[in-house]
Amino acid sequence: MDNLADIKGAVKHLAIIMDGNGRWAKLKGLKRTEGHKEGAKTVRKIIDLSGKYGIKYLTLYAFSTENWRRPSSEITVLMSLLKEFLELNRRTLIEKDVKLKVIGKKEDIPAVTRTVLQSVINETKNNKSGQLILALCYGGREEITHAVREVAEDVKNGKIKTKNIDEKLFSSYLYTSEIPDPDLMIRTSGEFRISNFLLWQLSYSEFWITDTLWPDFDESDLVEALKSFKNRKRRYGGV
Numbered sequence: 001m002d003n004l005a006d007i008k009g010a011v012k013h014l015a016i017i018m019d020g021n022g023r024w025a026k027l028k029g030l031k032r033t034e035g036h037k038e039g040a041k042t043v044r045k046i047i048d049l050s051g052k053y054g055i056k057y058l059t060l061y062a063f064s065t066e067n068w069r070r071p072s073s074e075i076t077v078l079m080s081l082l083k084e085f086l087e088l089n090r091r092t093l094i095e096k097d098v099k100l101k102v103i104g105k106k107e108d109i110p111a112v113t114r115t116v117l118q119s120v121i122n123e124t125k126n127n128k129s130g131q132l133i134l135a136l137c138y139g140g141r142e143e144i145t146h147a148v149r150e151v152a153e154d155v156k157n158g159k160i161k162t163k164n165i166d167e168k169l170f171s172s173y174l175y176t177s178e179i180p181d182p183d184l185m186i187r188t189s190g191e192f193r194i195s196n197f198l199l200w201q202l203s204y205s206e207f208w209i210t211d212t213l214w215p216d217f218d219e220s221d222l223v224e225a226l227k228s229f230k231n232r233k234r235r236y237g238g239v
């Protein structure tokens with residue numbers, strides 16, 4: 001293993017498109033849902049590794065606005081996996097001082113899962129060491145249009161003036177207000193797409209794509225991504 005000190009803390013906010021669960025299962029002759037179950041185990045590992053590598057914010061794309069197009073049986077498994085995951089890991093989040101946050105159309109999350117989510121959010125709301133941000137029923141375009149509606153409402157009711165709308169103010173209307181933009185975005189399973197994920201927030205993030213399927217993603221992949229990030233020159237449009 002390379003020197004931990006070299007990469008620790010380099011990435012403050014890591015965002016991940018966890019892709020390839022279905023293909024992982026197919027390759028093994030299993031049902032797609034088995035891939036999601038294995039993927040949930042990887043989620044737990046990455047939470048632990050985030051602490052080790054000084055990642056303060058971890059955003060995971062767990063269910064997109066487009067994922068509603070999947071067969072209802074698969075959606076049911078995904079939502080119950082999420083509930084199970086929270087029940088199994090709530091103590092860990094509390095012990096590790098990690099705050100849970102959800103970004104997305106929370107109201108669309110089925111009630112049984114939403115209830116558990118809300119209770120873990122309440123139990124961890126004062127935690128400070130790290131944040132686990134789950135993107136659920138999330139779409140970047142939905143987030144932006146939702147923010148536009150809220151801004152328009154606040155202009156109408158006189159809370160803000162049109163001339164004062166700038167990037168900083170607009171950002172405060174997004175689901176991610178108070179969270180810094182991701183430094184690094186990882187996508188597994190070799191797809192070079194953004195898939196409606198954090199469209200506003202990824203403007204200046206570095207991307208790292210790996211062929212590894214999400215259930216197989218491990219510490220060596222993460223270290224490779226962090227090392228690659230460390231060697232990038234971020235110019236933010238400058239020279």
Ligand code: FPP
Nearest residue numbers: 018019020021022023036039040062082085
């Ligand atoms: C993409 O793989 C993955 C998803 C749409 C869901 C991600 C869910 C998990 C990792 C498990 C539960 C989540 C948590 C937070 C506990 P895919 O199904 O699109 O794979 P494919 O492209 O190979 O078909």
